[in-house]
Amino acid sequence: MSEDPAHPPPPSRPRTIVHHTQTGAVVRWDAPSAEQIADSIPGLKVLELCGVGGMGAVYRAEQHRLGRTVAVKILPAAIAPDEEARIRFEREARILSGLNHPHVLQIHDFGKLPDDTLYLVTEWASGGDLAKLLDGRAHSMTQVRDWVRQIADALGAAHAQGVIHRDLKPANVLVLSDGRLTLADFGLAHTTQPAGSNPLTSSGALFGTFEYMAPEQMESAGLVTPATDLYALGVMVYQMLTGRVPRGAYARASRLAHVPAQVDAFINRAMANDPAKRPGDAAEFSRLFDQACRAPERRRHRQLITLGVALVILTLSWARLAIVRAEKKAAEAEARVVEIIRRNTPTRPTPPVTDAQATESTASDTP
Ligand SMILES: Nc1ncnc2c1ncn2[C@@H]1O[C@H](COP(=O)(O)OP(=O)(O)O)[C@@H](O)[C@H]1O
Numbered sequence: 001m002s003e004d005p006a007h008p009p010p011p012s013r014p015r016t017i018v019h020h021t022q023t024g025a026v027v028r029w030d031a032p033s034a035e036q037i038a039d040s041i042p043g044l045k046v047l048e049l050c051g052v053g054g055m056g057a058v059y060r061a062e063q064h065r066l067g068r069t070v071a072v073k074i075l076p077a078a079i080a081p082d083e084e085a086r087i088r089f090e091r092e093a094r095i096l097s098g099l100n101h102p103h104v105l106q107i108h109d110f111g112k113l114p115d116d117t118l119y120l121v122t123e124w125a126s127g128g129d130l131a132k133l134l135d136g137r138a139h140s141m142t143q144v145r146d147w148v149r150q151i152a153d154a155l156g157a158a159h160a161q162g163v164i165h166r167d168l169k170p171a172n173v174l175v176l177s178d179g180r181l182t183l184a185d186f187g188l189a190h191t192t193q194p195a196g197s198n199p200l201t202s203s204g205a206l207f208g209t210f211e212y213m214a215p216e217q218m219e220s221a222g223l224v225t226p227a228t229d230l231y232a233l234g235v236m237v238y239q240m241l242t243g244r245v246p247r248g249a250y251a252r253a254s255r256l257a258h259v260p261a262q263v264d265a266f267i268n269r270a271m272a273n274d275p276a277k278r279p280g281d282a283a284e285f286s287r288l289f290d291q292a293c294r295a296p297e298r299r300r301h302r303q304l305i306t307l308g309v310a311l312v313i314l315t316l317s318w319a320r321l322a323i324v325r326a327e328k329k330a331a332e333a334e335a336r337v338v339e340i341i342r343r344n345t346p347t348r349p350t351p352p353v354t355d356a357q358a359t360e361s362t363a364s365d366t367p
């Protein structure tokens with residue numbers, strides 16, 4: 001599967017995988033173009049290369065017989081010379097077929113090509129992955145609640161089957177055409193009920209993606225439990241709400257987004273170093289997150305009532321002041337009118353008092 005110079009890769013899409021084998025060898029592999037493998041997979045027409053991950057490439061394809069669009073993931077023999085990578089790929093197929101859940105990617109087929117390339121045919125997620133949807137932005141609490149509920153549902157189903165995903169991150173959650181989220185890439189999954197003969201962690205290598213990795217997973221791949229996935233989901237909650245991945249001494253989510261302090265406390269718990277301090281299971285994770293998100297609504301309600309009461313008091317005081325002023329003005333106007341009337345009323349002339357009248361008056365006053 002070499003590069004076809006007639007069909008150079010789109011510049012924005014990386015197509016090369018650098019793989020470190022168990023023996024320490026470094027293998028470079030260029031994903032073939034869709035045209036190069038168009039008719040290689042039985043029953044499919046490969047149409048477009050749409051993603052290159054750590055362990056192979058993913059293409060959009062059409063399934064002739066059913067006339068539907070599907071995704072096909074290939075693991076070429078070139079990057080899987082060691083048994084472990086191949087076992088992981090096969091295990092991913094078995095895990096997917098055992099998990100029949102509306103939020104877990106559906107598998108349609110699995111097989112091997114004559115050149116030893118393994119392939120996995122799954123339902124097509126036309127919305128791409130959640131990393132693309134998040135787009136480095138902060139999203140509303142209502143939206144995040146809905147996403148968390150779907151992912152936690154899928155994790156709950158996987159954990160119930162003894163499957164721990166171990167590489168939960170936005171790039172491994174896909175978006176279906178109806179907007180539903182679906183959990184994908186169980187390539188690093190660990191099963192407590194072994195689906196193959198070899199243990200997945202035989203090489204002792206660290207699996208997962210650093211930012212989403214729980215402390216116990218960094219310490220030893222063998223220490224993972226369902227709580228390891230819940231830690232990663234906690235990281236995703238912070239990322240979805242704030243648009244940032246928590247690193248080092250990260251800021252509280254409530255300082256970066258309109259979320260209540262209860263959400264900060266929830267994230268701290270989900271990302272607790274001690275797995276025993278995290279929510280007990282995926283269902284509890286979902287329930288506690290919902291509870292934390294509902295807190296602000298009550299607080300906002302109280303704030304609205306306080307604001308309303310303050311407004312009423314203010315309006316009444318203003319009205320009282322206006323009445324007092326109006327009364328004062330009316331009184332002043334009345335006083336002015338009285339004064340004007342008084343000034344304009346002609347005073348009647350008083351005739352001068354005669355001497356006789358004066359004597360008469362004095363005589364009548366004498367007892
Ligand atoms: N079913 C699918 N539909 C659409 N895109 C997919 C599908 N599966 C994978 N992809 C794309 O390919 C990328 C890599 O796929 P993934 O299964 O995570 O493989 P890897 O193990 O190589 O990381 C995903 O992040 C997504 O963008």
Ligand SMILES: [Mg+2]
Nearest residue numbers: 053171172185
């Ligand atoms: Mg992946």
